Amino acid sequence: MSVTAAAPTSGKPLVIANIGMLVSGILGAPLLDGDTLVVQDGIITGIGMAGDLQIPDGVAVIDAGGATVMPGMADNHVHPVFGDFTPRQKTVDFIESCLHGGVTTMYSAGEPHLPGRPTTPAGVKALALLAHLSFDNARPSGVKVHAGAVLLEPGLVEQDFEDLAQAGCRLVGEIGISGVKDPTEAAQMTRWAQARQMKVMVHTGGASIPGSGVIGADFVIEVQPDVAGHVNGGPTSLGIDDVVAILERTDARIEIVHNGNITMLGRIVDLARERNELHRVVAGTDCPAGSGVQPLGMLRVIASAASLGLIDGPTAVALATGNVADLHSDANGRLAIGAEADLLIVDAPLGSQAKTAMEALEIGDTLALAFAIIDGVIVVSKSRNTPPPMRSITFTAAR
Ligand SMILES: [Zn+2]
The missing domain is CATH 3.20.20.140 (Metal-dependent hydrolases)
Structure with missing residues (x-):
């Protein structure tokens, strides 16, 4: 059994780049504009276009390759x-x-x-x-x-x-x-x-x-x-x-x-x-x-x-x-500034008739999970239970 201590918050910032779709988890505004999400100290600190965001040097980067980011x-x-x-x-x-x-x-x-x-x-x-x-x-x-x-x-x-x-x-x-x-x-x-x-x-x-x-x-x-x-x-x-x-x-x-x-x-x-x-x-x-x-x-x-x-x-x-x-009344479950950085990078599963994660859901396919992040810490970098994603999604450690 893998049991970790409480609150594995990390001070290390993380950037998710080249996001194809940002699914907010919020009814009424379920899609957000942007291609980049920034995490610091376990919370979401930036959402938007890469050029508009303050991105720290030498930060760890996940290149989402056009895949979808949604809340855990x-x-x-x-x-x-x-x-x-x-x-x-x-x-x-x-x-x-x-x-x-x-x-x-x-x-x-x-x-x-x-x-x-x-x-x-x-x-x-x-x-x-x-x-x-x-x-x-x-x-x-x-x-x-x-x-x-x-x-x-x-x-x-x-x-x-x-x-x-x-x-x-x-x-x-x-x-x-x-x-x-x-x-x-x-x-x-x-x-x-x-x-x-x-x-x-x-x-x-x-x-x-x-x-x-x-x-x-x-x-x-x-x-x-x-x-x-x-x-x-x-x-x-x-x-x-x-x-x-x-x-x-x-x-x-x-x-x-x-x-x-x-x-x-x-x-x-x-x-x-x-x-x-x-x-x-x-x-x-x-x-x-x-x-x-x-x-x-x-x-x-x-x-x-x-x-x-x-x-x-x-x-x-x-x-x-x-x-x-x-x-x-918890502070996760949404892509919003200040929310706890519990995030998934998902995609249409390889072989699906759908082209994106959200289309996959709409035709009744389960998603491919590429990464799961809790409190800003990567806890899954390859799901052992879902099919692989259609897109290539890569991680580069902080320099
Ligand atoms: Zn019951």
Whole structure:
């Protein structure tokens, strides 16, 4: 397992030159002008045409060769345990594998796969705290894993949420997969969590694992969470009427995931586009799960969103980048001055009928990942999981 220390920020500047397309991750302005991006001290400090930017001498350069730069993707729905191992599918290095599929940030939807997962209030609180602190201290391959999503059990009191929030836990695991099944009780705990800026997710759709329940729009409307989790199924989808009810009667984001019904994913994205509510769509994988660990899960979600949901590639990218960062108020997921430099250099995969990365998404192909960068540090220089890029992309170390 490759586990690196927290915050691998580098003081070394980096320039990405000869960029063919700059995909911002921001809905409404998904494409930026320019061919060059400058990174210093782990943040984006310049975006524009090479001649207009201050470029330090002797800087390391990636020549993108006309390929596309986009923000690193944030998977809004993962179920980690500790380190880069999942007992759910007995898989090591699944987080590193997802990094090689373009994921630079992950948000836990709960840590239910811990063998012997405790179900007492003290136990779930301890688990959330330990998972949060553990991933804060050890970032697998540099990936930012926000874990410690408390699973709700009867008996938790308001002070428990205060304690978790004070310790830095920002998430409540998806409601419905743990002991709290009553919507009134779930709503009370949701109020306690939201009063402390914790983000609350409700599991929706069919049952996922033994012990989880079937949850429709009524439950979501009563609880008023921040996210209606995997509305296209985890793995069994809600009906379109339920999705409409959630959009109309809550302020929750709706989440689309890989571990769901892909036909419904397309219909739900199309629905959100028609209703002008794409800003409420966030993307995730729900991995690891019964359907496995999907290193290219996020790339498949955005390819499905674009090709089946009939949105353009840059808009699909925003669902997996800026939209997720907005939900969590984080400073990555966008190409913007001052944003954390979590970046991907992507291209149409060799052999694709498409000529650019965004065209590839629009015809339903997954992207080729050439480089992944986290906090300004190159963490992938050749993906071991995607096909190679169509274009030649080269790195020159600082002189
Ligand atoms: Zn679920």
